[in-house]
Amino acid sequence: QKPAVVVTLTGAAGQIGYATLFRIASGAMLGANTRIRLNLLEIPQALGALEGTAMELTDCSFDLLDGVNIFSDPRRAFEGCDVALLVGAKPRSKGMERADLLEANGAIFSEQGRALNEGASSDVRVTVVGNPANTNALITASHAPDIPLERFTALTRLDHNRAVAQLAKATGVHPRDIEGVAIWGNHSASQFPSLEHATIAGRAALEVLAEKNLGEQWLSKEFIPRVANRGAEIIQVRGGSSVGSAANAALEHVNLWNTSNSVKGPQITSMAVPSTGEYGVEEGLICSFPVTCGGGEYRVQEGLKLSEAGRRRFEKSVEELRQEKAAVESLGLL
Numbered sequence: 597q598k599p600a601v602v603v604t605l606t607g608a609a610g611q612i613g614y615a616t617l618f619r620i621a622s623g624a625m626l627g628a629n630t631r632i633r634l635n636l637l638e639i640p641q642a643l644g645a646l647e648g649t650a651m652e653l654t655d656c657s658f659d660l661l662d663g664v665n666i667f668s669d670p671r672r673a674f675e676g677c678d679v680a681l682l683v684g685a686k687p688r689s690k691g692m693e694r695a696d697l698l699e700a701n702g703a704i705f706s707e708q709g710r711a712l713n714e715g716a717s718s719d720v721r722v723t724v725v726g727n728p729a730n731t732n733a734l735i736t737a738s739h740a741p742d743i744p745l746e747r748f749t750a751l752t753r754l755d756h757n758r759a760v761a762q763l764a765k766a767t768g769v770h771p772r773d774i775e776g777v778a779i780w781g782n783h784s785a786s787q788f789p790s791l792e793h794a795t796i797a798g799r800a801a802l803e804v805l806a807e808k809n810l811g812e813q814w815l816s817k818e819f820i821p822r823v824a825n826r827g828a829e830i831i832q833v834r835g836g837s838s839v840g841s842a843a844n845a846a847l848e849h850v851n852l853w854n855t856s857n858s859v860k861g862p863q864i865t866s867m868a869v870p871s872t873g874e875y876g877v878e879e880g881l882i883c884s885f886p887v888t889c890g891g892g893e894y895r896v897q898e899g900l901k902l903s904e905a906g907r908r909r910f911e912k913s914v915e916e917l918r919q920e921k922a923a924v925e926s927l928g929l930l
């Protein structure tokens with residue numbers, strides 16, 4: 597029998613951590629035939645709560661769960677790590693400047709990058725969820741020079757799922773009939789959720805929308821801002837940030853990327869990955885693109901033509917990524 601896959605989850609006592617762990621242990625992330633060992637990382641103040649979560653995981657007697665270990669030392673948490681989910685991050689507190697936020701997160705992700713570099717297994721795959729996710733992924737990667745750059749990704753699957761849901765709602769179809777939606781750029785309000793190559797039951801989504809009199813106006817005034825600001829909308833309505841949907845998206849991201857027989861079958865998803873020059877995005881930025889993936893690999897879908905408006909929206913988001921990179925560079929975090 598194959599040895600258990602070591603999954604390291606940071607921020608494990610947080611909200612998304614709690615919503616993710618039980619599903620990981622039940623096989624929703626790596627499939628029903630993959631045994632798992634969980635390494636959970638938290639800050640010292642949260643170890644008590646985390647101990648309680650570990651007890652609950654034990655109480656589930658999951659078939660696939662070979663063990664749970666909790667740590668506050670990243671070097672130990674990432675030892676032998678095959679799949680890393682970096683969820684723990686410093687939230688922006690009142691009065692905190694943007695540079696302070698980048699600096700606080702820079703310290704966390706550079707230390708974790710070094711720990712991955714030292715101890716992770718040679719086939720490690722890393723997914724960053726903690727915000728600012730793209731730039732945190734860049735910081736992590738830059739401190740792990742021995743791990744191939746393409747192993748570092750950031751989560752935009754939640755934005756992707758939100759875009760699919762909004763398209764489904766507007767056209768009165770089920771999300772399962774929708775393909776080819778993509779998030780381009782940064783996981784932030786500047787992102788470009790694109791329907792330009794989306795299809796609904798095989799028909800161009802823009803055509804279906806046009807029949808309902810939903811055109812450029814609807815895209816720019818309703819669809820794009822709705823998707824890009826959905827996190828804020830959830831906070832307003834729910835009184836707290838997205839948790840279940842974020843956990844679900846993180847599981848899907850890892851599942852689609854790392855299993856050859858992913859739960860949802862082959863499909864185009866959105867993933868923030870290190871650019872190798874695709875669509876004119878310079879190397880060194882971790883940018884969301886449409887990708888196909890499976891078996892631990894992904895490929896950016898190339899050759900798609902964006903409209904002029906789409907191109908402009910994408911470029912604006914890429915510019916924000918450049919600025920974030922310049923800011924962390926000037927703080928000496930890369």
Ligand code: NAX
Nearest residue numbers: 607609610611612637638639684685725726727751754842
């Ligand atoms: P919580 O504040 O509930 O949990 C974060 C946890 O991380 C806390 O338990 C904290 O103690 C821990 N932590 C802080 N520093 C740490 C460190 N150095 N090592 C290990 N653990 C550490 O936040 P939660 O709602 O779980 O959200 C987690 C992160 O996900 C946030 O940064 C949030 O902004 C981000 N999100 C990213 C999304 C995405 O699509 N990329 C969507 C959802 C979410 O907003």
